[in-house]
Amino acid sequence: MKIVVIGGTGLIGSKLVATLNEHGHEAVPASPNTGVNTLTGEGLAKVLEGAAVVVDVSNSPSFADEPVMEFFRTSTTNLLEYSAKAGVGHYVALSVVGTDRLADSGYFRAKIVQEKLIRDSGRAYSIVHATQFFEFVKAIADFSTVDGEVRLPTALIQPMVSDDVATAVARVAVGEPLNGIREIGGPEQFRLDELVCKGLAAKGDPRKVVTDEQAPYYGVRLSERTLLPGPDAQLGETTFDKWLAQQ
Structure with missing residues (x-):
């Protein structure tokens, strides 16, 4: 089965392409690096030809309010249009657990728009909501x-x-369309301040983590469970300690 992975040369995309190819599928990475631009439509018609599934794991190069909204609105509109013309039967997108609870953030408002465009398109689709990645702990610290x-x-x-994340998205991509959302998360819960403190210490980063209940998370004030998946989420197996030990 031909599966086109938009954002296929990035962190998740490259792992997703490798996983799908290992399981006998024809996974094609599509990104500006491969001559495919979802903002302009360049290369989309060609890469989507003969595809059964398109998976969008791309992300905006800017998190500023206007550029990120423009990215997700334009990119998703183009992808829906071009994949429909190509007869792609399953549209899959990666999004974030808690997106609907984080609308004070311009980034998450853009993700809400992306998801609405997909739901309202009339296409067979699946949206995967993932929790934050271990790899983003330093970025959370930097932003905070x-x-x-x-x-x-x-x-x-x-x-x-x-x-x-890549394994879970691959599973969804080769399955029947959910026409809904699947949540995925890690095997353990942490306090946000404790997670970042542990991650920085493991990297030898000397920054002090200060607990501040009024501190925003990417511009949003969090309640205790804002970032948690629901009880039906599918959980990965890799613990934070195991990942840290591998770094």
């Missing part, structure tokens, strides 16, 4: 650093490794 200190609340988070 004020005057050299990392300020974070004690909200719960259930992160997962990118390999488990």
Whole structure:
């Protein structure tokens, strides 16, 4: 089965392509690096020819409010249009657990628009909501650093490794369309401040993590369970300690 992976040269995309190919599928990475641009439509018709599934794991190069909204709205509109013309039967997109609870953030407002475009398209689709990745712990710390200190609340988070994300998305891609959302997460819950503190310490990063319940997470004030998946989420197996030991 030919499966086109939009964002197929990035962190999740490259792992997804490798996983699908290992299982006998023809996974084709599509990104600006391969001559495919979802914003302009360049290369889309050609790469989608003969595809049974398109999987969008791409991300905006800018998280600023206007550019990120423009990216997800334009990219998704083009992908839906071109994949429909190509007769692609299953449209899969990777999104984020808690997206609908994070609308104070311009990034998540853009993800909400992306998901709505997919749902309203009339196409057979699946949306995968993943929790944050282990690989993003430093980025969370960087975004939350004020005057050299990392300020974070004690909200719960259930992160997962990118390999488990790719495996879960691959499973959805080769299955029947959900016409709904599947949530995926890691095997353990942490307090957000404790997770980042542990991750920085393992990397030898000397920054102090300060617990601050008023500190925003990417511009959003969190309640305790904002970032957690629901009880029916499919959980990965890789623990944070195991991942840290492999780094």
